[in-house]
Amino acid sequence: MTDRGAGAEDRDESAILIPLHEARRERMELPVSFNRLELDLILRLYGRMVAANEWRDYAIDHLADRAVFSVFRRASETALFQIVKNPKLARKQGAFFVVAPTGLILKRGHELASVLGVFDKRLRLVEA
Template sequence: MSNRANSGEGGEESAILIPLQEARRERQTMPVCFDRRELDQILKVYGRMVAANEWRDYAIDHLADRAVFSVFRRTSETPLYQIVKDPKLARKQGAFSVVAMGGLILKRGHELARVLGVFDNKLKLVRQA
């Protein structure tokens, strides 16, 4: 038996072929997620707002078409704000947006840091009549 067959040089074991359609299908079935850098930026803002006693709880949803970081004043309420990552909008309006409780988009853009800048100003919740 030759060492060449065991080492994988020129052997069939050295290459694994994956059909392109299969790779695309697998990528499409995976949910959209925030990456580590994005979560770090979001959690810095969250920590600052918790320290200011504005926010108390959060939830992260990784859906098929978007990822959502929801912020709550109390656990049992609807979210005050949602930080949304929607890759389908990346080339148009920007993949990131901050949405207020009533569905109003406060800021949208291509860079998460700029979108999160909406929380730099003191935001107050205004109830709609």
């Protein structure tokens, strides 16, 4: 007996063949999530808003059809805003949109950075 023969048997037993259709099905069942760059943009905005004392808590939901970043003033309240990624709408209206507490879509688009621009404060002229 040699060790070479035993090693060959171990290789055969450890090799697992997965049919391609099963691998694709498993990949398709993964929930939608924010990638690292998208999450970085969102968390930078979140940090600015926390520093401004406007936001205090957040939640991230990875669902089968969309990913949602919800922002709260207090943990016990409903979400102030929701930043949503829905890949099915990527070619039509854009994969990203911001939703107000009333359900109104404030802004939607293909690029997350432009959609998050809805939170930028703009100076307004106030007439007395």
